[in-house]
Amino acid sequence: MSKTLPxxxxxxGGGPWPWVPPMREFFAPLEQSLKQMIADxxxxxxxxxxxxxxxxxxxxxxxxxxxxxxxxxxxxxPPHTYExxxxxxxxxxxxxRTLDLLKGxxxxxxxxxxxxxxxxxxxxxxxxYPQADMPIFxxxxxxxxxxxxxxAIGRALKPLRDEGIMIIGSGLSFHNLRLPxxxxxxxxxxxxxxxxxxxxxxxxxxxxxxLNWETAPAARICHEEEDHLVPLxxxxxxxxxxxxxxxxxxxxxMTGITVSNYxxx
Numbered sequence: 691m692s693k694t695l696p697x698x699x700x701x702x703g704g705g706p707w708p709w710v711p712p713m714r715e716f717f718a719p720l721e722q723s724l725k726q727m728i729a730d731x732x733x734x735x736x737x738x739x740x741x742x743x744x745x746x747x748x749x750x751x752x753x754x755x756x757x758x759x760x761x762x763x764x765x766x767x768p769p770h771t772y773e774x775x776x777x778x779x780x781x782x783x784x785x786x787r788t789l790d791l792l793k794g795x796x797x798x799x800x801x802x803x804x805x806x807x808x809x810x811x812x813x814x815x816x817x818x819y820p821q822a823d824m825p826i827f828x829x830x831x832x833x834x835x836x837x838x839x840x841x842a843i844g845r846a847l848k849p850l851r852d853e854g855i856m857i858i859g860s861g862l863s864f865h866n867l868r869l870p871x872x873x874x875x876x877x878x879x880x881x882x883x884x885x886x887x888x889x890x891x892x893x894x895x896x897x898x899x900x901l902n903w904e905t906a907p908a909a910r911i912c913h914e915e916e917d918h919l920v921p922l923x924x925x926x927x928x929x930x931x932x933x934x935x936x937x938x939x940x941x942x943x944m945t946g947i948t949v950s951n952y953x954x955x
Contacts, residue, residue, distance in 0.1 A: 695856050696856075697844075699861065699922040699952045701862045702814045702860045702861065703720055706774055708721070710768060727953075731856070735824075738856045740859075741828070741925070743918035744809065746917065748832070750792055750829060751799070751801075752788050753780060754780070754801035754827070755782070757780060760776065761806035777822045778825065779823075780827050784853075788847065789801055791849060797842065808828070811860060814860060831921070831924075835915075835916050844928035845930065848929070851955070858921075859924050862919075862949060863951075864877075864913075864947050865917070868914065877912050878908070879948045885950060886950065888903075896926070900926060926954055932954055937953045938951035
């Protein structure tokens with residue numbers, strides 16, 4: 691790999707959407723963005739490290755399987771979506787390198803040899819690399835959701851960017867599924883505007899914004915729990931002094947919800 695790779699924060703959409711035609715149509719703008727992201731990236735990475743909003747542990751866990759199984763962590767979808775396979779290889783050697791980096795930074799971590807791909811990974815990867823030939827592994831969030839701890843995790847992972855590893859935080863910039871349709875329109879727009887300003891601030895101001903994200907407009911309306919925002923903190927931590935670029939910005943005609951994806955570096 692000839693360059694330091696950027697990091698990303700992406701929306702992974704809803705459940706197994708690429709395998710459900712009406713959902714795939716709904717998420718067509720996201721699909722186009724994810725495909726464009728890979729096309730714009732250019733040089734093929736050696737592997738992908740993904741932090742999904744669907745995996746959290748008491749201490750950082752790293753997927754270590756050479757051939758990870760599937761984890762159908764959703765409910766209420768058609769029967770065929772519980773038979774989906776995304777047969778990408780794992781990356782156990784890079785997982786071991788990741789463990790060394792985290793421990794070297796004083797962060798407690800361990801290899802999980804049995805963890806499977808959750809839909810925060812396999813849904814966007816089906817769109818980005820449908821051939822399922824890209825080595826990929828996941829790193830968990832912490833159950834604490836602490837922004838400072840997740841920025842630190844990102845900092846520890848930064849050297850991987852020079853080793854051909856693409857770091858992706860997979861979540862959603864708006865994630866409150868309990869709100870009635872239409873109610874999230876104004877809160878999501880307000881939070882999205884704050885997020886844009888925060889991500890494009892100078893590095894120290896951006897760090898402070900992330901550390902105090904709960905003070906953002908409509909923060910707790912948009913993220914009743916911040917599990918889907920935390921992957922952003924890791925992606926940013928791995929490129930915290932580098933510029934941000936919003937690479938996806940969409941307001942749904944059906945729900946009124948506004949969401950954004952970002953590239954760092």
